[in-house]
Amino acid sequence: MTNTLPAADRNAAFTAERRGQLDAAADRRADIEARIAAGTLVPVGNGRYQVNDPNSWDNGEVWTLTDGEVLPEHGLDTTTGTVALYSRVPGWHELGTVIPEGTSDIDTVLDAGGIGFEVIRRPVLYQNILAGPVRVLPDQFVTVRQDTEAGLGVVGARYEVFQNRDIFEFLQDLVADHEVIWESAGALRDGRRVFVCLRLPETVTIDAAGxxxxxxxxxxxxxxxxxxxxxxxxxxxxxIECGNTERFAVRDAFTRWGVRHTRNARDRVAEARRTLGLSVKYFDAFAAEEETLARTELTIAEFHQVLQQLWPAPEEGAPKRTVTHHTNRRDTLAALWTANSDRLGCTAYAAERAITEYTDWKQPIRPTGSLRGRDLAARATAVLEGSNDDIKSRAHRQLLTMTRR
Known part of the structure; x- marks a missing residue:
């Protein structure tokens, strides 16, 4: 589900919905049973349920049964006995440390956000037989969290740890402001994932066709x-203030940049700044193009012409599986066009949103390796790594040509 609410409303609406979910305890059990019967809440075992409701913020998320209530999981790290979150604005869960005026002091945020720990590499040891000699696995290391001594993962010899403090300093260099006020920071999955968030002064406005x-x-x-x-x-x-909003931040990103954990990762600020387009000119151009798309009327036939350019129809005699896949994709995109055009009008802007939503979250995937069987994680990884950026860029350019008719 792609949300295009104004940013202020987007975060406020999410917080309001979350608090309402926590406050509305009356008839909770009946509501749970009704949702299970309706198929919008699917039991996945061990008192956990997956939300199956495209109209909810929580679609695809897993909730946990606690004291007779099914509650959303914030996903924040609690392994030290406190919730690893600093925020300038209270989250929906009302957890963590809130500093309303914010702070630009990195040490304060590291402490308040529960991410002041460092991570080191240690060799992977193994035994061939019980009580046999301990051996070292070549070129493999365990990343270890220093404060809890917890093993976080297994990495290769070229992997360099990107310390939590490094994230703050990298962002300071990225925006060329060492007095930046931090919005939020914290840890997820027992410290395996860490996030830091700051607010930009520019505002992107798409103000066309209402x-x-x-x-x-x-x-x-x-x-x-x-x-x-x-x-x-x-x-x-x-x-970002929880696991859900981390997913939303990635899903709805305007631009993204990624770097492998290698020795020169922290020296690539200029590259990141270019890729992310961190300038007023970039945001002005982005808004102007999106406004142009929003002012351009588009028929369903023209939408299908764009799809034909992006995904040509199979040739005659193509395997049945190929034809079926093409038909399913066309039908899914048609449904997404309807949903977006109902809200945004029959415009090129609605078409772009439909295509983006499909490439990021609807098209079939076949995860391999460590992501096998983890579709949501595989989709998030594909979005983070920009796997579909080429087709989204082609769609954007194709739709812009239609604005000059």
Whole structure:
């Protein structure tokens, strides 16, 4: 589900919905049973349920049964006995340390956010037989969290740890402001993932055909300590305050940049700044193009012409499986066009949103390796690494040509 609410409303609406979920305890059990019967809440075992409701913020998320209530999981690290979150604005869960005026002091945020720990590499040891000699596995290391001594993941010999403090300093260099006020910072999955978020002064406004989307951009840096993903920086309308909003920040990012955990990762600020387009000119151009798309009427036939350019129909005699896949993709995109055009009008802007939503979250995937069987994680990784950026760029350019008719 792609949300295009104004940024201020987006974060406020999410917080309001979350608090309402926590406060509305009356008839909770009946509501749970009704949702299970309706198929919008699917039991997955061990008192956990997956949300199956495209109209909910929580679609695809897993909730946990606690004291007779099914509650959303914030996903924040609690392994030290406190919740690892610093925020300038209270989150929906009302957890963590809130400093309303914010702070530019990195040490304060590291402490308040519960991410002041460092991570080191240690050799992987093994035994061939019980009580046999301990051997070292060549070129493999365990990343270890220093404060809890917890093993976070297994990485290769070229992997360099990107310390939590490094994230802050990288973002300071990225925006060329060492007095930046930090919006939020914290840890997820027992410290395996860490995030830092700051707010940009520019506002992206898409004000055409009655849409009036006003998007306040944030820069979020998301780093993993378990070797599962690149170190990422995204420009996004979401302030991260839990596992859900981390996913939203990645899903709805305007631009993204990633770097592998290698020796020169922290020296690539200029590259990141170019890729992310961190300038007023970039945001002005982005808003102007999106406004142009929003002012351009588009028929369903023209939408299908764009799809034909992106995904040509199979040739005659193509395997049945190929034809079926093409038909399913066309039908899914048609449904996404309907949903977006109902809200945004029959415009090129609605078409772009439909295509983006499909490439990021609807098209079939076949995860391999460590992501096998983890579709949501595989989709998030594909979005982070920009796997579909080429087709989204082609769609954007194709739709812009239609604005000059």
């Amino acid at each position: 849409i009036s989307d006003q998007i306040v951009p944030y820069i979020a840096a998301i780093n993993s300590h378990d070797g599962s993903s690149l170190a990422q920086v995204v420009v996004t309308p979401w302030r």
